[in-house]
Amino acid sequence: PVGVEDAQPMQAATRTVTAVTKDWVPPNPSGQPAITVGGTTLAQVFRQLNALGRWGVGGGSARADPTPPGSNPNVTVALHGNLVLRMPVWTGYANASSAARAEWDRMVGTLRTHEHRHVEIAIEELDTLASNLQGADVTQIATKVTQANTAMNRRQRELDRDTDGGTRPGVPYGNIFLDTSIA
Numbered sequence: 001p002v003g004v005e006d007a008q009p010m011q012a013a014t015r016t017v018t019a020v021t022k023d024w025v026p027p028n029p030s031g032q033p034a035i036t037v038g039g040t041t042l043a044q045v046f047r048q049l050n051a052l053g054r055w056g057v058g059g060g061s062a063r064a065d066p067t068p069p070g071s072n073p074n075v076t077v078a079l080h081g082n083l084v085l086r087m088p089v090w091t092g093y094a095n096a097s098s099a100a101r102a103e104w105d106r107m108v109g110t111l112r113t114h115e116h117r118h119v120e121i122a123i124e125e126l127d128t129l130a131s132n133l134q135g136a137d138v139t140q141i142a143t144k145v146t147q148a149n150t151a152m153n154r155r156q157r158e159l160d161r162d163t164d165g166g167t168r169p170g171v172p173y174g175n176i177f178l179d180t181s182i183a
Helices: 042-052 098-133 138-163
Strands: 016-022 035-037 057-059 074-080 084-086 088-090
Touching (some): 016 098, 057 098, 074 098
Parallel strands (some): 016 074
């Protein structure tokens, strides 16, 4: 018979992440709600965009579904990227001059490049998170998600710092401006 002094404490079964599902493959960022500006001139549009603070939005944030209950040692984690790519829409575009439309299109193209880089940064960090979760104990999931979001936010801030929010001329992901002198 086993005496009390011989009893071993029960060890909790280790549960390990063996698979990760990713909702950002293929990327499908949400564009809602729309960023809508009106006005009949680029100067009016410019004032409305500046009042918004941000002319566009791009990026994402990591979230994991709760770990499924049970004692199965192999766990699949469902990760969500919460990707977003919101661009401005000018409601007066159709009635604007061809020169004003061309300037708007140029600005939107440059802005899209900048905001798309924000989405790419999110995807890069999400992919790193998915890799880092493979083989991890389920107790590490929340910490790793938090670390990924911290790294993602740091890199997003660095992009905006290095480009002055996309307005710095002559740098990658910069040169975003709207020439309001065009009628």
